Amino acid sequence: MDRRRGGETVDRLMAQMTLAEKIGQLNLLAAGEGLVTGAATATPLAKRLDAGQVGAIFGTKSLASARGLQDRALAGSRLKIPLFFAEDVIHGHRTVFPLPIALAASWDMALIEATAGFAAAEASAEGLHQVYAPMIDVSRDARWGRMAESPGEDPHLAGAIAAAMTRGLQGDDPAGPGRVAACLKHFVAYGAPLSGRDYDNASLAWEDLLEIYLPPFAQGVAAGAVSVMAAFNAVNKLPMHAHEPLIEGWLRGQTGFDGLVVSDYTGIRELTAHGLGSPATVVLRALAAGIDMDMVGEDYLTHLPALAEAGLDAPEAGLSVPAERVRALIDRACARVLGFKARLGLLDDPWRKLTGTPAAPDRAEGRALARKAAARSAVLLKNDGLLPLDPGARVALIGPLARDRANMLGTWAVSGRAADVTPLFEAMTAIAGHPPAHAPGCNLVEEDWLIDRLNVHGVTVTRDPRPEAEMLAEAVAVAQAADIVVVALGEAKEHAGESSSRLCPDLPAPQRRLLDALAATGTPLVVAVFAGRALALGGVDGRCGALLYAWHGGIAGPEGVADLIFGRAEPSGRLPVTLPAAPGQTPVCHAEDPTGRPWTGRFVKFRTGWLDLSGDRQPYPFGFGLSYTEVDYAPPRLSATDAGPEDRVRLSVTLTNTGPRPATETVQVYLSDPEARITRPARHLVAFRQVDLAPGEARELVFEIGADLARYPLAPSLETARWVRDPGRIVLHVGPNSRDTRPVELTWRA
Ligand code: BGC
Secondary structure, three states: OOOOHHHHHHHHHHOOOOOOHHHHHOEEEEOOOOOOOOOOOOOOHHHHHHHOOEEEEEOOHHHHHHHHHHHHHHHHHOOOOOOOEOOOOEEEEEOOOHHHHHHHHOHHHHHHHHHHEEEHHHHHHHOOEEEEEEEOOOOOOOOOOOHHHHHOHHHHHHHHHHHHHHHHOOOOOOOOOOOEEOEEEEEOOOOHHHHHHHOOOOOOOHHHHHHHHHHHHHHHHHHOEEEEEOOOOEEOOHHHHHHHHHHHHHHHHHHOOOOOOEEOOOOOOOOHHOOOOHHHHHHHHHHHHHOOEEOOOOOHHHHHHHHHOEEEEEEEHHHOOOOHHHHHHHHHHHHHHHHHHHHHHOOOOOOOOOOOOOOOOOHHHHHHHHHHHHHHHHHEEEEOOOOOOOOOOOOEOOOOOOOOOHHHHHHOOOOOOOOHHHOOOHEEEEEHHOOOEEEOOOOOOOHHHHHHHHOOOOOOOOOOOOHHHHHHHHHHHHHHHHOOEEEEOOHHHHHHOOOOOOOOOOHHHHHHHHHHHHHHHOEEEEEEEEEOOOEEEEHHHOOEEEEOOOOOOOOOOOHHHHHHHHOOOOOOOOOEEEEEEHHHOOOOOOOOOOOOOOOOOOOOOOOOOOOOOOOOOOOOOOOEOOOOEEEEEOEEEEEOOOOOOEEEEEEEEEEEEEEOOOEEEEEEEEEOOOOOOOOOOOOEEEEEEEEEOOOEEEEEEEEEEHHHHHHHEEOOOOOOOOOOOOEEEEEEEEEOOOOOOEEEEEOOOO
């Protein structure tokens, strides 16, 4: 891509464009229905295209549709400025991979990059130039349904994923063959809504914003991401679509980001509901904040012409903006839109990605990658030696998700097809060579109103009309006749997703009753949980001999699970979120700040904990996951225990696979700073590495540690924030998860 030439073209176009043409470029519309290859004439979208009032379109469903729209846009544009096309490609396009939260559980950046690369190639072959991914909102609250799309609770892991996804989507050049522009979203702290309610606001310490929620965006930008989407929520009282200090200030001012910022769906007009002023006022606030394109609301299109003529005097919003300044802001946004088009190669060739017969990637390869990704995403939480199963055993498969297709895709799989999913029943049959005995056992949920809500994007949940007692009796009989039962439980795909927050993130009641009934048979149970969030599994592990957290794994999700169950793949997933022990424990994460009265591991009055939560508070901590083998960690060693500020210290640990099967082990390093100026997390992830170990193999891993790892922000306000490091003692914790670690201490001098 020739950036310089792009820049010249942008300047030339800007010099020729009318105000109306510039405003038209800021309008981002949904493809909707009815305008394919120019056939429809009078749809609202067609009228806009004819009038040169559209900058980009998202949600086209085919190359033909994109071509038709481009044709029409070019005809309606005096200066022949092309559209670009975008889509929500969140975890695969046609080939649906495991949910992002599931892929995060792989901790395998090469794999994540490969899935993003495949998705980009499929999207690009359909004439898409930009995808609304990666979603990199750190999420610590299992009530929030969009945890499904998130990279989990930890900023270090999320940052690595942001970079891997960006590399996979864009390669070296977002305009290159088979590549698309990444769009980091949702900027920022969308994953920290009050009470876990989607769209709700985030009030947090600026330190937390700087250390937890912003770093993944910095990583995505550093990896080259060329666009960003704003979040619906407010951060510390200022809605993100009007957050000039964070968008123009931090994002553009401090990370070096020079790409395009788009609104979220009607996010600009929603500023009025947030209480930020009249429709015209909020348009100006969004534009000034640095939102370059207006998705769907058409509020820029409606209000900017008058604002550009007369400016705005809105004392109630503390705004007095002369017309000249409005025109300068419109120019700024338009130049960014055109700059983005130049980067995508569209100003050189408006038909880029739209002509010829673009080579779509091989779907069989994609399916194999999806299957591998599913196996690597599932997390083995418990195994009393039941797994892997002998394909010859008398196995029953019971549960409402045993034969499911559609829910396996997971949320935000807008271009996926349920028909492409191989259900667990078929996947197990294919490996064992004969079908397992089967009964559904119960309905996924029991409430009719809930079924309606879960079916909002198409029917994925149906009701078995039989009485529950009859279904349970059938399942019990099937279980009694089997040597072992695999129980497929969990959530529907729209249980977790946008606007799908749950008060009580646990297994639905009929499924818990089924589990009780099956446990009472005495037949050993292997429970597989298919879900879009970190469900509280209290009571489940006590009723089964093996527990596999399988998430919603995409088109080959159940096949990946079957591979694990029968030992054709080795479990290596590690939790990217802490599983709450009880729903009321959310939000929860491994990196909580210590209190003056820390939890002691058992109930003692006047301690930080819950009166009514008995037992282990964190049975399944962040980073946790089992293998079919044992990996021994020797005590970690440091090359020095006293270091100067510029020194690099080597932290080494030797691992030995002492079991009979191969392992993929994820070694995790956590840091705590027990004596600091402010309260620091009890521990937080600072490094990890994944290593393959053959049976009997030992390997030494070395981590280079610098004092910069112990830096943290002090931020009475965003503007006065500074990063500091306290000289003195720090502790590094090394182990297979955030709990089962061994410490080493060192002193870092000033
Ligand atoms: C979501 C975004 C998505 C957009 C376009 C919004 O409702 O919050 O994540 O990219 O719709 O589909």
